[in-house]
Amino acid sequence: MFLQAGRAAGFEFEVRSHLLRHSCGYYLANKRYDTRLIQDYLGHTNIQNTVRDTRLSANRLEGLWD
Secondary structure, eight states: OHHHHHHHHTOSSOOOHHHHHHHHHHHHHHTTOOHHHHHHHHTOSSHHHHHHHTOOOGGGGTTTTO
16 A cells, blocks of 8 residues: 555655654654653654654754854
């Protein structure tokens, strides 16, 4: 289902269900939710999995030193 939707949308990469999970973690991290809270929400037993899924966008740091 996800692969077909990705192809129909013209994505040049394979769209899989885990992409939604990663997107959710990324979104929550950029909204500044605590990593441990995100870990629990995503059901990760290992914090390293959460860290991988919550890599932040560079623009989150814009204005940090202003």
